[in-house]
Amino acid sequence: MQLTNRRKVVAKKEMTLAEKLYLPAITNGMVITLKHLFKKSATVKYPEVKRVHAEIYRGQHVLKRDDNGAERCTACGLCAVACPAEAITMEAAERKKGEEHLYREEKYAAVYEINMLRCIFCGLCEEACPKEAIFLTDRIVSVDVTREDMVYGKDILVESMENRIDVSKRQTKEVLEFKKDKWHFHNQTWEDIKNALPEKKHH
Amino acid sequence: MYFCVFIDMAKVTIDDITIDVPDGTTILHAARMIDEQYGTNIAPPTMCYYSKLKTTGGYCRTCIVSVTQGSTKDPRPMPKPVASCRTNVMDGMVVKNVTSPELLEARKGVVEFLLINHPLDCPVCDQAGECHLQDLSYENGDEESRFKFRKRTFDADDLGDKIKLNMNRCILCYRCVKVCDQITDNRVHGVLNRGYESEISTYIEKAIDNDFSGNVIDVCPVGALTDRTFRFKSRVWFTKPVDAHRDCKTENCTGKVRLWLKGDDVLRVTARKDRWGEVESFICNTCRFEKKKTSDWVIEGPSKISHHSVINQNHYEWSKMILDVKKQMKQLEGVKVDLGEGALNPNNI
Numbered sequence: 001m002q003l004t005n006r007r008k009v010v011a012k013k014e015m016t017l018a019e020k021l022y023l024p025a026i027t028n029g030m031v032i033t034l035k036h037l038f039k040k041s042a043t044v045k046y047p048e049v050k051r052v053h054a055e056i057y058r059g060q061h062v063l064k065r066d067d068n069g070a071e072r073c074t075a076c077g078l079c080a081v082a083c084p085a086e087a088i089t090m091e092a093a094e095r096k097k098g099e100e101h102l103y104r105e106e107k108y109a110a111v112y113e114i115n116m117l118r119c120i121f122c123g124l125c126e127e128a129c130p131k132e133a134i135f136l137t138d139r140i141v142s143v144d145v146t147r148e149d150m151v152y153g154k155d156i157l158v159e160s161m162e163n164r165i166d167v168s169k170r171q172t173k174e175v176l177e178f179k180k181d182k183w184h185f186h187n188q189t190w191e192d193i194k195n196a197l198p199e200k201k202h203h
Numbered sequence: 204m205y206f207c208v209f210i211d212m213a214k215v216t217i218d219d220i221t222i223d224v225p226d227g228t229t230i231l232h233a234a235r236m237i238d239e240q241y242g243t244n245i246a247p248p249t250m251c252y253y254s255k256l257k258t259t260g261g262y263c264r265t266c267i268v269s270v271t272q273g274s275t276k277d278p279r280p281m282p283k284p285v286a287s288c289r290t291n292v293m294d295g296m297v298v299k300n301v302t303s304p305e306l307l308e309a310r311k312g313v314v315e316f317l318l319i320n321h322p323l324d325c326p327v328c329d330q331a332g333e334c335h336l337q338d339l340s341y342e343n344g345d346e347e348s349r350f351k352f353r354k355r356t357f358d359a360d361d362l363g364d365k366i367k368l369n370m371n372r373c374i375l376c377y378r379c380v381k382v383c384d385q386i387t388d389n390r391v392h393g394v395l396n397r398g399y400e401s402e403i404s405t406y407i408e409k410a411i412d413n414d415f416s417g418n419v420i421d422v423c424p425v426g427a428l429t430d431r432t433f434r435f436k437s438r439v440w441f442t443k444p445v446d447a448h449r450d451c452k453t454e455n456c457t458g459k460v461r462l463w464l465k466g467d468d469v470l471r472v473t474a475r476k477d478r479w480g481e482v483e484s485f486i487c488n489t490c491r492f493e494k495k496k497t498s499d500w501v502i503e504g505p506s507k508i509s510h511h512s513v514i515n516q517n518h519y520e521w522s523k524m525i526l527d528v529k530k531q532m533k534q535l536e537g538v539k540v541d542l543g544e545g546a547l548n549p550n551n552i
Contacts, residue, residue, distance in 0.1 A: 076326030077438035081516055092435040106359075107327045107435050130326050183351050185322075 055169040057138035058121045061114055062165045063158040064133055066104055067189055071158060072133035075109035079125035079134055087118035088125060104131075112157060116141050116150045126170075131186070135167040213294040217268075218245045218302045230287035230298055231266055235479065246479070247300050248339050250317065250424050251376035252288035255481055259381050260288035263374065264313045265339060269306045272297035284309050307343065314344035320355045321425070322371045323348075330426030332439040332513045335480055336374065355399065362392065362405055363412055365431050365492050366420060370402050373427035379403065379419035386485055387413035403427065414453055417491040421474045421482050432492055433471040439463065440513045442470055447500035449490065456487035461506050462497070469495045475506070 018024055044051060053059075064072050075092035093110035095103045102108075125134050144150050159165050168176065179187050210225040217234050220241060224233045232254075234246040247268055252260035260266075267284035275295030284306055287298075299306060318340060325331040357370035375394065380403070383392045392405045419428050442463040451458030463471040472491045474482035494500065508514045 074326045075435075076331070077441060078326070081438075081440055081513065092437075094435050105324070105327050 053138040055138070058123045058136040060116075060137055060139040060141045061119075061125070061152075061157055062135050062137050062167070063112065063154065064135060064165075064167065065159055065161060068101060068191070069161045070101055070104040071108055072104050072131045073109045073112065074103075074105045074107050074131055074133070075112070076130065078128040078130060082124040082128035083119075084122060084124065085118045085120050087115045087120075089113050089115075109154070112154050114152050114157065116152055117147060135165075135170060137165055137167065213292045213296070215292040215294075215296045215298065217298040218243075218300050220245070224292055226291075226294075228292050230268055230270075230285075230290050230292055230296075231260075233292050234268075234287065234298075234300065239478075245300055247287050248335070248343065249288060249479070250335060250339065250374060251378060253378050253381070253422060253481055254479070255485075256378065256381040256385055256422070259376075259378060261286055263317065263376055265310065265317070265343075267306065267309060267313065268298050268300045269303050270296060270298050271303075310343045311345055314340050315349070317374050318344065318348065319350050320371070321374070322354060322356075324372070328369075328372065328426035329429045329434060329439075330372075330423075334426060335424035357402060360404070361431070362419075362428070363416070365417065365488070367429045367431045367434060368403060369427055369429070370404075371427075372425045373403055374425055375401055375403070376424055378422040378424070379428055382418050382422050382485075383413075383416070386415045386418055392416075392419075414487045414489070415455075415485055417488045418474070418482070418485045420491075421476070421485075424480070430471055430473075430491075432495070433463075436470045437465055440516050441465065442514075444506040444508060444514065446475060446503040446506050448503065449494065449500050451487060451490055453487035453489055455485070456490060457484040458486070458490060459484060460486055460490055460500075462500060462502070464497070467497055469497055469500075478509075 066072055075090050077090065080086075080088040080090060089111075090109045090113070091111040092107050095106055095108055121136065123136050126136050171179075178184075181187055182192065212223045213226050213228070214221060214223055215230070215233050216222075217230070217237055220237050220243065222233060222237050222240065224236060228236075231247060231249065231252065237243060238246045247266040249260070250263040250265045252263075252266060264286060266287045268287045269284050270281040270290075272278045273281060273296060274293035276293075278295070287300075301307070317336065321336065325334070325337060328334070331337060354371070360368040360370065362368050377394070380393050392403070394401050395404045396402060417430075420430050423429075442465050445462050445464060447460055447462045449458045449460075459475060460472050461475045462469050463473070472486075472494060474484065474486045477483055
């Protein structure tokens with residue numbers, strides 16, 4: 001039984017005199033090394049110099065808020081189940097009355113943690129998210145000295161309203177077009193929802 | 204079959220598979236018998252029919268099939284799709300389910316109707332992952348909704364301190380009403396109003412406090428009735444289902460349940476469900492709501508969940524892996540494997 005077609009036959013042939021001297025091989029190697037000395041360096045001096053990133057660079061995550069500052073994440077767990085590195089964990093909680101301006105929906109993530117040591121920045125969480133809550137950004141994850149500090153909680157991940165993070169460049173034309181459609185609950189602001197609520201029925 | 208001596212048998216062909224079933228069997232049951240016998244997957248989906256309860260079925264229309272030949276005596280086709288849960292087979296009947304594109308198109312329409320007032324709040328809903336409506340729309344529905352009007356909305360309601368009722372998600376299958384009618388002795392819950400205004404409710408917000416009232420959670424095909432003790436605790440696919448039992452003193456309760464574990468914590472107790480998503484036996488509220496410690500139960504082992512289910516996601520059971528390896532070893536037994544010349548030399552890989 002043959003498992004693959006890629007097998008190689010290894011031949012053991014006698015070396016010639018030139019090969020036995022090894023000198024040509026050494027000079028060849030040195031020439032390549034010296035050539036690289038005069039080439040442009042492949043690295044930059046971070047953080048003084050920063051590379052230009054693609055608009056859709058996959059760096060540190062952000063948990064978005066909607067335009068009223070309510071957190072979009074509802075702890076549905078789809079990012080965690082999509083994550084191939086199993087880096088995401090969360091705990092859900094129920095929104096109480098009076099917290100509507102903090103959380104967009106009935107359920108929210110009380111704890112949301114991403115282990116940045118585990119994360120491979122594949123962006124599957126972003127793709128799985130049905131609520132446009134998690135996005136990867138072009139920010140680079142900073143290094144740290146303990147493992148505990150590399151587990152990012154909501155304090156780091158959730159964006160602040162003063163310093164919002166623009167993710168519109170990550171969204172396709174179709175998504176941006178869809179977002180204009182106010183019929184979908186997904187695109188409604190809290191004001192829209194409040195104005196549209198039907199009158200309370202009496203039994 | 205052993206009872207063929209006493210009962211007249213009917214020959215019925217469903218999706219080109221012929222089976223002999225006793226007279227009086229419904230088309231749905233004949234299809235399920237075929238699935239059980241041949242390991243096929245042709246039984247129509249059901250949302251309201253429940254074989255463990257009497258007089259269910261006929262409301263949701265998801266189980267429609269097209270009958271292309273009524274019987275041997277009268278071979279005319281039936282003029283429109285029929286509900287297979289309420290239609291009995293006739294000798295010589297020919298039925299089409301998955302082999303008829305027109306029928307699948309019709310079922311797509313049914314799914315669209317069921318979803319008209321459904322809020323599609325799966326990310327919030329505790330039923331997501333084991334929801335029959337979710338499965339149904341994945342398998343039979345359209346990707347997009349054409350409904351552009353305001354949906355019917357209700358405020359979420361508590362039925363007692365253990366059950367949450369979210370009327371928005373309800374598809375009015377009446378299963379829970381039948382449970383209260385047939386399993387519990389004192390019905391305090393039913394459907395109020397008519398037509399578009401219909402809603403499941405308890406009579407003047409009266410709490411359900413019957414020993415078997417918790418079963419309405421298990422029979423609910425959507426997330427309209429959910430367990431308040433499990434509310435937002437975890438998504439089902441992050442929990443691990445195991446079969447367990449205890450010596451339950453409640454009358455009619457078998458004590459055979461499924462525990463949904465996270466680590467050593469019992470997050471939820473439900474009845475065991477069979478291949479059709481129906482409970483194997485109804486369990487009492489003591490088992491369901493009060494025994495939330497592993498020490499209360501005798502654990503039998505991991506539940507068998509279809510590998511298509513998201514619940515099986517990220518469960519790496521050793522027993523299954525070992526079984527797979529053993530299976531492969533058995534296939535290779537006695538076969539000489541030629542890995543190729545120089546295959547054991549690491550430089551050649």
